[in-house]
Amino acid sequence: MFESLPDRVSVYEVSPRDGLQNETAIVPTTKKKRLLDALAASGLARIEMTSFVSPRWVPQLADADDLCALVDQRDPSVVYSALCPNEKGLERAIAGGIREIGMFVSASETHNKKNVNKTIDETLAVFEPVCVGARAAGIAVRGYVSCLWGCPYEGAIDPRRGLAVAHRLVELGCYQVSLGDTIGVGTPKQTRDIVKLFLAEFRPEQVALHLHDTRGTALANVIVGLDCGVRDFDASVGGLGGCPYAPGAAGNLATEDLVFTLHGMGVRTGVDLERLWEAGKVAESIVGRPLPSKVHQAGVRSLRS
Amino acid sequence: MFESLPDRVSVYEVSPRDGLQNETAIVPTTKKKRLLDALAASGLARIEMTSFVSPRWVPQLADADDLCALVDQRDPSVVYSALCPNEKGLERAIAGGIREIGMFVSASETHNKKNVNKTIDETLAVFEPVCVGARAAGIAVRGYVSCLWGCPYEGAIDPRRGLAVAHRLVELGCYQVSLGDTIGVGTPKQTRDIVKLFLAEFRPEQVALHLHDTRGTALANVIVGLDCGVRDFDASVGGLGGCPYAPGAAGNLATEDLVFTLHGMGVRTGVDLERLWEAGKVAESIVGRPLPSKVHQAGVRSLRS
Numbered sequence: 001m002f003e004s005l006p007d008r009v010s011v012y013e014v015s016p017r018d019g020l021q022n023e024t025a026i027v028p029t030t031k032k033k034r035l036l037d038a039l040a041a042s043g044l045a046r047i048e049m050t051s052f053v054s055p056r057w058v059p060q061l062a063d064a065d066d067l068c069a070l071v072d073q074r075d076p077s078v079v080y081s082a083l084c085p086n087e088k089g090l091e092r093a094i095a096g097g098i099r100e101i102g103m104f105v106s107a108s109e110t111h112n113k114k115n116v117n118k119t120i121d122e123t124l125a126v127f128e129p130v131c132v133g134a135r136a137a138g139i140a141v142r143g144y145v146s147c148l149w150g151c152p153y154e155g156a157i158d159p160r161r162g163l164a165v166a167h168r169l170v171e172l173g174c175y176q177v178s179l180g181d182t183i184g185v186g187t188p189k190q191t192r193d194i195v196k197l198f199l200a201e202f203r204p205e206q207v208a209l210h211l212h213d214t215r216g217t218a219l220a221n222v223i224v225g226l227d228c229g230v231r232d233f234d235a236s237v238g239g240l241g242g243c244p245y246a247p248g249a250a251g252n253l254a255t256e257d258l259v260f261t262l263h264g265m266g267v268r269t270g271v272d273l274e275r276l277w278e279a280g281k282v283a284e285s286i287v288g289r290p291l292p293s294k295v296h297q298a299g300v301r302s303l304r305s
Numbered sequence: 306m307f308e309s310l311p312d313r314v315s316v317y318e319v320s321p322r323d324g325l326q327n328e329t330a331i332v333p334t335t336k337k338k339r340l341l342d343a344l345a346a347s348g349l350a351r352i353e354m355t356s357f358v359s360p361r362w363v364p365q366l367a368d369a370d371d372l373c374a375l376v377d378q379r380d381p382s383v384v385y386s387a388l389c390p391n392e393k394g395l396e397r398a399i400a401g402g403i404r405e406i407g408m409f410v411s412a413s414e415t416h417n418k419k420n421v422n423k424t425i426d427e428t429l430a431v432f433e434p435v436c437v438g439a440r441a442a443g444i445a446v447r448g449y450v451s452c453l454w455g456c457p458y459e460g461a462i463d464p465r466r467g468l469a470v471a472h473r474l475v476e477l478g479c480y481q482v483s484l485g486d487t488i489g490v491g492t493p494k495q496t497r498d499i500v501k502l503f504l505a506e507f508r509p510e511q512v513a514l515h516l517h518d519t520r521g522t523a524l525a526n527v528i529v530g531l532d533c534g535v536r537d538f539d540a541s542v543g544g545l546g547g548c549p550y551a552p553g554a555a556g557n558l559a560t561e562d563l564v565f566t567l568h569g570m571g572v573r574t575g576v577d578l579e580r581l582w583e584a585g586k587v588a589e590s591i592v593g594r595p596l597p598s599k600v601h602q603a604g605v606r607s608l609r610s
Contacts, residue, residue, distance in 0.1 A: 001306055001532055002494050184603070187569030188528050189307050216562035216599035217569075220525040223493045227306055251599075257521035264492030264522075294521035294556075298489070 001227055008268040009226070010046065011255060012178070012208060012234045013039055015283060017048040017083060018252055019240030021060050023287050029063040031286040033070045038279035039237060040078045043271040044255075048102060049080045052089030068096025081142065085116065090130045093139065100140040102178075103127050105169065107162030108151035111182075115146075124168050131172040143169030143177040144210060148194060149186035159194045163201065176206050178234055181221065184214025184251070191221040195228040208232035211253045213239060213292070218253035219261060226267070233258060238280040238291030254293030256280055260300075274300050306532055313573040314531070315351065316560060317483070317513060317539045318344055320588060322353040322388060323557055324545030326365050328592050334368040336591040338375045343584035344542060345383045348576040349560075353407060354385045357394030373401030386447065390421065395435045398444065405445040407483075408432050410474065412467035413456035416487075420451075429473050436477040448474030448482040449515060453499060454491035464499045468506065481511050483539055486526065489519025489556070496526040500533040513537035516558045518544060518597070523558035524566060531572070538563060543585040543596030559598030561585055565605075579605050 016035055020027055032049075039047055049071065055062030064082060071080055074097075084093050084101035093101050105123050106112035112120050134141050148162040166177040179198065186194075191209075198207050209225045209232070211218040222233055236252035259271050273295075280296045290297075321340055325332055337354075344352055354376065360367030369387060376385055379402075389398050389406035398406050410428050411417035417425050439446050453467040471482040484503065491499075496514075503512050514530045514537070516523040527538055541557035564576050578600075585601040595602075 001497055001529065005494070184599075185569075187566050189310070189570040192306055213599060214603050215565055216524055216559065217566055219521055220528045220566065223525045223528065224306065254521065260520055261492050261522055261525065264490075265494040294489075294518060298519050 002265070005226070005265060005267055006231055008270070009262060010232045011044060011258060011269050011271060012232060013044045013047045013237065013255060014210070014234050014252060015039070015236040015238065015240045015255070017051050017061065019236045019238075019283070020287075021051065021058050022241050023060060025287060026060055026062075027286050029066045029070065032063070032067055035279065035282050035286060036071060036080070038275075038282040040075070042275035042279050043269075044276070045077060045270060046079050046081065046100075049082060051083035051085075052092045053083065053085055065092055065096055068098060073097040073099060079140075084130060084134075086126050087129055087133065090133050090137075093134075094137050098139060100142060101130075101134055102142045102144060103130065103169070103174075104144045104146055105165050106146045106151070106182075107157050107159070107165055108147040108154045110153040111147045111151045114153065120165060124165075124172070127169075127172055131174075135173055141172070141174050143172075143174035144180055145169070145177055146180040146182040148179050149181035149190060150183060152183050159197050162194075163197060166198065166202070170202070170206065176208055176232065177202070178208035178210040178232070180210040181212055181218070184212035184218065186211065186221050187217055188220050188224045191224045192228055195225050195230055199229050204229050204231050208234060210234035213251045213253050219257055222253065222258060223261070237276065237293070238283045238296050239293040240283055240287065240291060251292055254291075254296065256293045256295035256300075260295045307570070310531070310570060310572055311536055313575070314567060315537045316349060316563060316574050316576060317537060318349045318352045318542065318560060319515070319539050319557060320344070320541040320543065320545045320560070322356050322366065324541045324543075324588070325592070326356065326363050327546050328365060330592060331365055331367075332591050334371045334375065337368070337372055340584065340587050340591060341376060341385070343580075343587040345380070347580035347584050348574075349581070350382060350575060351384050351386065354387060356388035356390075357397045358388065358390055370397055370401055373403060378402040378404060384445075389435060389439075391431050392435055392438065395438050395442075398439075399442050403444060405447060406435075406439055407447045407449060408435065408474070408479075409449040409451055410470050411451045411456075411487075412462050412464070412470055413452040413459045415458040416452045416456045419458065425470060429470075429477070432474075432477055436479075440478055446477070446479050448477075448479035449485055450474070450482055451485040451487040453484050454486035454495060455488060457488050464502050467499075468502060471503065471507070475507070475511065481513055481537065482507070483513035483515040483537070485515040486517055486523070489517035489523065491516065491526050492522055493525050493529045496529045497533055500530050500535055504534050509534050509536050513539060515539035518556045518558050524562055527558065527563060528566070542581065542598070543588045543601050544598040545588055545592065545596060556597055559596075559601065561598045561600035561605075565600045
């Protein structure tokens with residue numbers, strides 16, 4: 001175990017989108033900008049900042065266009081991405097200067113249908129012209145396969161269904177596919193099996209893990225993924241977030257806990273943990289409730305003693 | 306990874322002692338009995354129920370003698386143990402019908418001194434007649450080495466110091482030594498190194514892990530320990546507990562999260578997760594505050610869907 005740890009991994013920060021989308025409060029755009037600035041100041045180089053969905057579905061992210069205008073997207077040190085479910089979304093992404101978009105498909109037919117009212121095939125058909133248009137505009141595309149560890153409606157999911165979806169996303173032009181344990185039911189042996197299945201067919205840089213901590217297993221699953229060769233991990237500062245269409249899906253893996261653990265293993269992330277902790281305090285102040293990250297709660301100063 | 310997982314591991318429940326000792330509220334003895342009954346009903350076979358320390362130091366456990374009288378210690382399905390720091394404690398343990406005692410030493414000289422106002426050597430000298438007396442009375446003895454992953458006063462600890470302490474405890478007659486990350490600073494690679502060091506000199510059944518979740522790493526460390534050959538894990542229902550003499554040491558590994566994860570990996574524990582979840586609700590009700598276990602918060606019914 002840990003015989004070939006990498007020097008460095010990439011952390012993909014999702015709190016401004018996956019986190020804030022699940023808050024009942026609508027956070028003002030200027031406060032979102034404060035969070036983005038704090039995250040960028042910590043050294044995070046990839047930040048998913050919003051989603052170009054209909055404001056009717058996700059009112060929390062209705063200010064996506066305004067937020068794009070506030071952020072300096074030409075800053076070479078950070079890529080700010082946005083979810084983009086359709087061609088209308090792509091128009092907004094292009095207008096907003098977005099350099100990377102993300103698109104979600106579920107490994108579960110039922111979850112996909114409940115989420116976007118389309119089958120998996122119909123969803124992928126909608127994505128095709130979006131990917132063509134994004135490529136033409138020089139925009140990178142990242143895919144997500146959700147509910148790969150389990151579905152709130154169907155229960156267990158055959159990971160080969162998710163593998164087939166991932167292949168379709170890569171064929172459409174996704175440079176990377178992030179594998180989602182959307183409802184946080186995954187356990188480490190299952191994670192090993194899923195990661196091995198995907199790394200047998202994809203290069204390591206094509207695979208990321210997007211794990212929710214609903215049952216406390218996210219970090220254990222990350223460590224297993226890391227040992228099996230994954231080098232990209234999604235996380236959310238403070239542990240902000242969940243999934244509004246998956247009952248019981250509360251809490252992303254906390255970025256602070258991930259970064260603390262990786263650094264403790266000698267794996268660099270490019271992130272300054274003290275500044276990240278401060279970004280967590282910003283996140284906490286703008287949502288107005290205590291956040292679940294353990295490192296957030298314990299503090300980072302004590303680590304020096 | 307996970308090439309030789311065991312069929313079964315043993316969970317050592319510490320909430321009635323390590324958990325309740327860290328609550329500000331003094332829980333009435335009858336409520337403690339309710340918690341013990343709920344824990345035993347879940348199938349937990351080893352429960353650390355109290356400590357024979359001076360009520361001046363730990364008023365939360367001042368009712369140790371009364372609690373012993375309430376519990377049926379002849380029940381062959383559960384061993385109820387108690388911490389026992391000295392000969393006076395052993396007298397109380399014998400009078401109370403206790404079948405197993407535990408004794409703590411720190412791997413950190415400074416932490417040990419702050420904890421019991423004795424050096425490590427002085428502490429072990431006090432334990433010697435206790436162990437002799439326990440053996441004569443047919444009482445099993447379990448040792449703990451705390452602060453092995455790090456000390457709140459000294460910082461990094463050379464694990465070979467803990468190894469030397471563990472050897473002394475085994476020489477005194479401890480059938481098992483539980484290795485403590487008392488302040489929850491451990492990361493997985495460090496855990497691998499510590500576990501390999503100990504399993505090179507002890508048999509697997511002589512080694513347990515006692516991990517705190519202060520920085521969210523406890524379960525990841527358990528999984529690493531499991532993969533390296535550990536078969537005994539301490540945990541506390543709901544995540545109750547900490548260490549009153551180690552600043553920042555909040556929260557044991559939650560038993561529910563541990564059991565959920567092990568079962569998900571096909572490793573049996575003998576524990577019924579639904580009943581364990583109910584025991585967590587009892588723990589929550591008697592301490593009167595929300596408990597941090599994620600499985601506790603998420604519930605277990607949803608897992609059937």
